[in-house]
Amino acid sequence: MTQLNLNKAPVLHIEHLSKSFDNLTVLKDISLDVHQGEVVSIIGPSGSGKSTLLRCCTLLETMTSGMLAFGDTIVCQSAARDTKQYASPETLRLVRQKFGLVFQNFNLFPHWSVMKNIIDAPISVQKRDKNEVIHDAELLLQKMGLADRGDYYPFQLSGGQQQRVSIARALINNPEILFFDEPTSALDPELTGEILKVIRDLAAEHMTMVIVTHEIEFARNVSDRVIFMAEGVIVEQGPANDVILHPTQERTRTFLANMRNK
Amino acid sequence: MNYGRMLLQLLEGLSYSISIFCWTLFFSLPLGLLVALCRMSKFTVLKQLARFCISVLRGTPLMLQLFLVFYGPYYIFKMPLTDTYRFLAVIIGFSVNYAAYFAEIYRAGIEAIPLGQYEAAQVLGYSRTQTFFKIIVPQVVKRILPPVTNEVITLVKDTSLAFTLTIPEMFSVARQWSSARTTMIPLIAAGVFYYVFNFLVAMLMERFEKYLNYYR
Ligand SMILES: Nc1ncnc2c1ncn2[C@@H]1O[C@H](COP(=O)(O)OP(=O)(O)OP(=O)(O)O)[C@@H](O)[C@H]1O
Numbered sequence: 001m002t003q004l005n006l007n008k009a010p011v012l013h014i015e016h017l018s019k020s021f022d023n024l025t026v027l028k029d030i031s032l033d034v035h036q037g038e039v040v041s042i043i044g045p046s047g048s049g050k051s052t053l054l055r056c057c058t059l060l061e062t063m064t065s066g067m068l069a070f071g072d073t074i075v076c077q078s079a080a081r082d083t084k085q086y087a088s089p090e091t092l093r094l095v096r097q098k099f100g101l102v103f104q105n106f107n108l109f110p111h112w113s114v115m116k117n118i119i120d121a122p123i124s125v126q127k128r129d130k131n132e133v134i135h136d137a138e139l140l141l142q143k144m145g146l147a148d149r150g151d152y153y154p155f156q157l158s159g160g161q162q163q164r165v166s167i168a169r170a171l172i173n174n175p176e177i178l179f180f181d182e183p184t185s186a187l188d189p190e191l192t193g194e195i196l197k198v199i200r201d202l203a204a205e206h207m208t209m210v211i212v213t214h215e216i217e218f219a220r221n222v223s224d225r226v227i228f229m230a231e232g233v234i235v236e237q238g239p240a241n242d243v244i245l246h247p248t249q250e251r252t253r254t255f256l257a258n259m260r261n262k
Numbered sequence: 263m264n265y266g267r268m269l270l271q272l273l274e275g276l277s278y279s280i281s282i283f284c285w286t287l288f289f290s291l292p293l294g295l296l297v298a299l300c301r302m303s304k305f306t307v308l309k310q311l312a313r314f315c316i317s318v319l320r321g322t323p324l325m326l327q328l329f330l331v332f333y334g335p336y337y338i339f340k341m342p343l344t345d346t347y348r349f350l351a352v353i354i355g356f357s358v359n360y361a362a363y364f365a366e367i368y369r370a371g372i373e374a375i376p377l378g379q380y381e382a383a384q385v386l387g388y389s390r391t392q393t394f395f396k397i398i399v400p401q402v403v404k405r406i407l408p409p410v411t412n413e414v415i416t417l418v419k420d421t422s423l424a425f426t427l428t429i430p431e432m433f434s435v436a437r438q439w440s441s442a443r444t445t446m447i448p449l450i451a452a453g454v455f456y457y458v459f460n461f462l463v464a465m466l467m468e469r470f471e472k473y474l475n476y477y478r
Pocket residue numbers: 021024026044045046047048049050051052053
């Protein structure tokens with residue numbers, strides 16, 4: 001388990017975050033800190049707002065009110081109830097380099113080779129040195145067990161390989177935190193293992209991660225902390241073993257029982 | 263009948279047809295994109311205007327549109343009818359009409375790109391312009407190539423409609439020769455030329471399609 005450095009600002013800080021679509025409130029007053037090196041899993045029934053929470057964190061969705069910060073950078077804050085103030089576009093642009101997101105269905109760019117998928121953003125967005133980026137990408141591909149696949153196109157790879165490329169793509173700019181939204185849900189059962197292994201390896205290297213997953217056993221093994229969400233609120237959270245083996249809330253127990261019966 | 267002269271004149275007509283074809287594509291392909299973007303705009307007025315124009319342009323005969331473009335300025339502004347404007351009117355009429363068709367093809371192509379592509383691009387930090395030109399457009403091009411090829415082939419044949427504004431394109435020439443000498447041969451010869459023209463166009467488009475087959 002990771003030693004938390006509580007003096008440092010958390011990598012991710014969420015305070016009283018709420019999100020509504022029209023009249024439907026999907027997230028209610030969520031507060032959450034994720035510290036350097038921590039692995040946090042989010043579990044919960046379908047429609048409980050897990051994806052929406054990740055999408056708010058990764059700026060794919062604008063929150064309705066609340067505060068969001070990455071390290072010292074404040075992305076959004078609320079002065080009063082039901083208001084919010086996002087940082088300048090320039091700040092948002094910079095903050096995007098601090099996180100990576102791995103999607104359920106990979107979302108690789110099909111017209112680009114594996115290599116180009118990984119190196120294009122660092123070169124054309126972050127303006128990093130091309131040779132350095134290629135070097136980093138080769139190391140990452142090696143780490144993902146895809147050293148010989150740089151010239152392939154996404155359609156030539158299995159789902160598991162595509163997901164590993166998308167993880168490499170998310171890692172290329174050395175993000176401070178990595179978000180996963182059900183990274184194995186689009187995969188055949190026999191391919192989920194390879195992705196879970198990659199995530200375990202990253203956890204062993206103290207990569208800070210927030211993982212939305214339905215793989216309860218995996219969540220218990222890999223995470224420092226598990227969060228159970230239902231109907232837009234955090235019902236229960238704590239050390240992985242506590243939440244999954246000895247939940248205190250009735251709602252959590254029902255959910256876990258249902259998952260085991262599947 | 264002087265076949266040599268006939269062929270020469272048909273070829274001269276063909277050069278008009280080719281010129282109408284090329285100018286129309288030159289203007290309508292980009293104009294179509296502009297119309298498609300208006301059609302997909304957030305601004306309701308722009309969107310509805312584009313939608314209305316597309317529906318009128320696709321819902322009325324091209325021949326009628328050519329007449330309107332050519333004679334309209336004369337009736338409205340008493341603008342003299344010159345031969346330069348005659349050709350210009352054909353290019354304007356064709357370009358605007360084909361832009362409407364291309365706009366709908368582009369729109370369908372753009373809307374078929376999964377939302378996840380935009381989201382992945384956004385998370386990686388690409389600007390909206392970069393996303394559109396580096397990530398969306400190349401994928402759209404691949405998707406729309408078959409319907410665009412259809413339109414382009416139709417355009418080759420549609421160039422003959424320029425005869426209504428008495429442009430001496432190939433079909434007009436063939437018709438004159440044919441009626442003057444009561445023979446089908448000029449029409450058949452023109453038919454062969456149209457076919458060869460289209461054959462080459464189709465071959466070129468197929469090459470392009472094959473080239474884009476490197477990914478799926
Ligand atoms: N763009 C949207 N517009 C309106 N409602 C939305 C939108 N996105 C999500 N919702 C609603 O928000 C709620 C939470 O959705 P969310 O996708 O966050 O759930 P989830 O916990 O990720 O579920 P799952 O486990 O099925 O992925 C759902 O009721 C959903 O219908």
